[in-house]
Amino acid sequence: MKSEKIDRRVKYTKMVLKESFINLLKSKHISKISIKEICDDADINRATFYAHYSDQYDLRGKIEEELISDIKEYLENGSFNDPDNVSLDMLVKIFEYLKKNAELCIVLLGDSGDINFQKQVMMIVREQCISAWTSSKSINPVDAEFIYTFYAIGSVGIIQKWLMEDIEKPAIEMASLILKLANSGISAF
Amino acid sequence: MKSEKIDRRVKYTKMVLKESFINLLKSKHISKISIKEICDDADINRATFYAHYSDQYDLRGKIEEELISDIKEYLENGSFNDPDNVSLDMLVKIFEYLKKNAELCIVLLGDSGDINFQKQVMMIVREQCISAWTSSKSINPVDAEFIYTFYAIGSVGIIQKWLMEDIEKPAIEMASLILKLANSGISAF
């Protein structure tokens, strides 16, 4: 999996920079966070920051990428009833993963969040849905794209609300609510 | 309607600042736009900018507020078949309004957009939906909030996609697609 051997120093530098950055994001908007501030907090030289990231938005992007590929890997290693469709157990897995990383997800989906990140989250299960719908349900591809966008962004919105307000609600309830809404909508086609 | 008489100079200043800012937003991310840049483009003194806005994010926020209250006013002045529910003609009105202001909406919902603005857009028809669902369909209020979030953010996502990729598709097709998906989902409860 980890093909490139990463220098432990680099690993440490990136780790503390991310930690400090995420902590700062909890208290203030990304636009108000300076590189100097991140570096002071992480006790890393500013020149070292620039050796790895171009600015705070780049750093945020890298953190997002990592999280997304982490989820994907996590899903690939799971065995699901129906790997070609989005099943209840797959959704539950996703919700559980997000809950486990709630601290980070809240920041990335909150006010200092990134619209592009929402899109990446929603793309995680895109392939499965589109192909399942167009083949078995005979929905035309253009409509399928719209419908998918609708349900996927809607799900991200529900996830935001869940993480920030109702985190105690069990993952399976969230997953089945979404599945119920989506399936009944799809069957109208 | 316009109770406070606004000095023409102030009106002009705000107008050109907004114009220049929106134009800049088309070509670069908000974080890369400086106050100086906006002012140079608008030919307005920097001190004057600070007399009205604290920074570019504040300016963006004010533009968003204006757009939202403009939509709301526009909807209040429309006569709809069923003013207590979200009807097809109301949705069509909204989509037509957004299309008329596509240039601005694309910027505000795009990469330089604001997650908070998405929420404001989705709140436009919140009251009508929640009250209609909880009264006539006997959905409990907590579920109603989740379901509303799901459909509202999903709709914003569809709007983004529509504005940026398929703006030629007629507003009524978009509105009826959303209504079809939402109504069939709701009736599962």
Added chain:
DNA sequence: GACTTATTAAACATTGTGTTGTATATATAT
């Protein structure tokens, strides 16, 4: 025409930016 107020220009201290050079510490490979 008298008034009020917004904008301007200039100057200012402050802060952050992005880059550079050299020295040092740490990691990897033989």
Added chain:
DNA sequence: ATATATATACAACACAATGTTTAATAAGTC
């Protein structure tokens, strides 16, 4: 263990943007 490579630390730099203040001027209002 030693040699080599390289990431980091540190200090210094020129530059740009920030946010505020002043007095003068322009343009608005009544």
